[in-house]
Amino acid sequence: MGETIPIAVPRKGRPLESVLDRLARRLDVADLADDITSTLRHEKALTKGTVDPAESHVYHRLADYSTVDDPTEPEYTLLRDDRAGKPRRIVFDSVRIPLEGVDGVPDDTTIQLVGREEPFRALRTHEFALGFDSADLVLEEVVGLRPEPLDRIDDINARIDPSDTDVRVVTGLGDTVYHTLMATPDVAPSSGSLDRAFLESYEGPLCIEPRYERLVQAVLGTQTLDGIHFEYPEEGREEEAAIADTGLGVYLTVTGSTARDHGLLLGEQLFPSETVLLESSPEVSETVGAVRSLLNGVDLETELAVENYSSQ
Template identity: 65%
Template sequence: MTETVRVAVPRKGRPLEAVLERIATVADADALADDVSSTLRYEKAVTKGNATADRDVYARLAAYSDLTDPEKPEYTLVRDDREGKPRRVVFDSVTVTVGSDGPGDEVRVELIGREEPFRALRTHEFGLGFDSADLVLEEVVTLGEAGVESIADVNARIDPRDTDVRVVRGLGDTVYHTLLATPDVLPAGADLDREFVTDYEGPLCISPRYERLVEAVLGTDAIEGVEFVYPDPAIEEEAAIAESGLGVYLTMTGSTARDHGLVVGEDLFPSETVLMENLAEAGPAAETLKKALADVDLETALQP
């Protein structure tokens, strides 16, 4: 009998698309992944005012969801954080079947949308789930003198008395937390890397939510003498870093940073969607699914 594994996934955005792409590679679900992604991109455009819907949100929700077939996606409504708190259509659930090497080895996978998949794993609601690697560093990785750079580093810094959740691997949707600096802060010929920060004293501009993450990534030794400062919400992060002289920000190509006259330095840690497991909850079927998902060959910064 085919077993069902419940997997916590993000409700929207780049992380959910990364999950759907990975699931599609092991479950012959390309059409499903494309359908969900295109639906949510359209709904995002409507919520942001970049598209105009020809029917109200409830009519669209009813049209998108099929409650009679678990292999068709279901959606739900949440309140968006934008001004006016508009209702936004987000992913709710769908069931797919992951292929097998022989009869009886198939695994039915129920993808269930959660606002905070990582925390759902921490509370033992799920054995497997996907969420941002950032949350692991922000919430459960202990701080050390040296910084973290890999999954091995991350898992080694998780106190087993705090949580049973561990990171398995990344999905390849990589955006990096990167060091950025103005040329006058960086001495001629010097490399903008972790060692530079270790010798640096002065302001370091970061987003307030990433303070603990930056501490974990750089290490406590490197941030001695550093004063964390935060960007004014009214200006771009890169502009704020240009005013401070040194900062850490999420970058993909670094082009916007260079437009602000900044030097793009070391990629400190990938902000990447990761597959995670709760060691106390993952049974044989979850192990089969985890192996199928982890064995997919793709370019990712976060590997075991």
């Protein structure tokens, strides 16, 4: 009987899709990845009301998805969204993937993807040796605040206090969006760039999401934030609209089209938000190390520059 290596993964959304895409490229599991992704996208559409809800009840659909005899078929579970007015939603739970004949991995090894709401925290409590989560959460949880800014994901490990956690970032998956500085024309500099240098001389409000407060402090550096105070969007208000009211803010952007729709100018991309591979160093065995190497690799196009990272 071979060894099964559990890997904590997000339950839904872009980070989980990035993990599945990574596995589809490294292993022969494209059909499995597509099946999980399409199922969760359909369920999201049902939750948001963009698909005709004239289907079976959510519990019946869950039973259909998860009544499986083969552990290599995916299972799902129900999640109660904690946002106001949001109903139950079907999310990913678990699947096993045998690594038959994979170079560098011991024979009969299996990986088990296990859905977690906060994979990073599951690694911090030593439930898992490997996992995937957003780099943002690492900044929000354990990265130390310093006067100087943090502007690259590969600087994260140097900012983690070893006495605080054994978890380290291994690599990123390249699904990059950016925390971007944006401002209205009357607040943005009339000459020069809307960037960190501008913030160093700026005094006044900066609109951010409350959950990103520590992240923004780490990314900008505490020295840059002298004379700046945070403001937050009101409950239910669109972030870009709140930034337009404040005049200056930081928020995640992909194309920036929504920001421009609110009359905002896009400035410096302050920090990449990317799904990252994590490891809990004390839990890394020889087999775990082989699986980590399988998930890592020079083929990744990532903002992260620690592809050769390995625990000592």
